[in-house]
Amino acid sequence: MTTRPTIIPWLEVNVASEQALDNARAGLEHWQRVCDYAIITTRPGNQANVYRAPQLDLPDIKILPGLKGSEMFGTSPSELDDWRIWHEFSIHAADCLQLTGADVFVWEFEGAVRAYSEGLATVNIDAMATAAACTLPACTHVLYPTILAATHEPTRHRQVVMTDALARAMGPGAILTDWLYNRPAAIGYRDSDRVRAWLDAIQAGYGQQPRWHMVYTWSSDDPEHKYWLYGDDAPYEKDWLRALDLIAEEDPGSTAVVYPHIHDWANAAQVMADVLAGAS
Numbered sequence: 001m002t003t004r005p006t007i008i009p010w011l012e013v014n015v016a017s018e019q020a021l022d023n024a025r026a027g028l029e030h031w032q033r034v035c036d037y038a039i040i041t042t043r044p045g046n047q048a049n050v051y052r053a054p055q056l057d058l059p060d061i062k063i064l065p066g067l068k069g070s071e072m073f074g075t076s077p078s079e080l081d082d083w084r085i086w087h088e089f090s091i092h093a094a095d096c097l098q099l100t101g102a103d104v105f106v107w108e109f110e111g112a113v114r115a116y117s118e119g120l121a122t123v124n125i126d127a128m129a130t131a132a133a134c135t136l137p138a139c140t141h142v143l144y145p146t147i148l149a150a151t152h153e154p155t156r157h158r159q160v161v162m163t164d165a166l167a168r169a170m171g172p173g174a175i176l177t178d179w180l181y182n183r184p185a186a187i188g189y190r191d192s193d194r195v196r197a198w199l200d201a202i203q204a205g206y207g208q209q210p211r212w213h214m215v216y217t218w219s220s221d222d223p224e225h226k227y228w229l230y231g232d233d234a235p236y237e238k239d240w241l242r243a244l245d246l247i248a249e250e251d252p253g254s255t256a257v258v259y260p261h262i263h264d265w266a267n268a269a270q271v272m273a274d275v276l277a278g279a280s
Helices: 018-029 047-051 085-098 110-117 125-135 153-171 192-205 236-250 262-279
Strands: 007-012 038-043 063-068 103-110 141-144 176-177 213-217 255-258
Touching: 007 262, 018 038, 018 110, 018 262, 038 047, 038 103, 047 063, 047 153, 063 085, 085 103, 085 125, 085 141, 110 153, 125 153, 141 153, 153 192, 176 192, 213 236, 236 262
Parallel strands: 007 038, 007 255, 038 063, 063 103, 103 141, 141 176, 176 213, 213 255
Antiparallel strands: none
């Protein structure tokens, strides 16, 4: 029997309201039954309000912090090559690590890199990589996103350039996230092997490390955000388990980051914890 990957749930808490923090705890209380770590990311400058909150202080699960890059670097025009902003971002990142006691930091850079990837903004890649490498705190850095199987040239070429530069700036031990499992259709992409090859080549340039895989499905009444492997009538835990089994088959002993929608965080945690605890 193939062992399922190590699971790390991820929640964004960008507003440190009591409601948001209570929601975070409601899910963490279930996730801690089957997970050792959870990713909680927030906005730069908000980290003390989030990571010092008593709702996140649970005995059996450790918090891995991270920041939303678009809040500092903008989207369009992009300021990813601005040394001063990297210095400020790094101060916030170091603060996140100190507040949580973690040695892993997650970059939520989806919005920050989008304008460059889509050709809507110019970035001096060399200046960006130098600024990041010279200012980032020493830890294990996790980059999200990297290269999407769903995109096409020339967007994907720019994603490769951006991912390569940021991965090298992060240094040895950096971890790339793999979006190939984010939606059911992604599992069958014809060019998924080529995307994997690009990520492998990038990682080989700074020291090969295990890759974390994203499982980005959730239960939702919004048709735009409803992705299933088994159809609308199937329980969504079956959808998640199928994705986890596929990851186990292709990359045994790996790590899967599961990202339920914020409004389904607590419910998904309870359902998946019950299923995974019963399967262990």
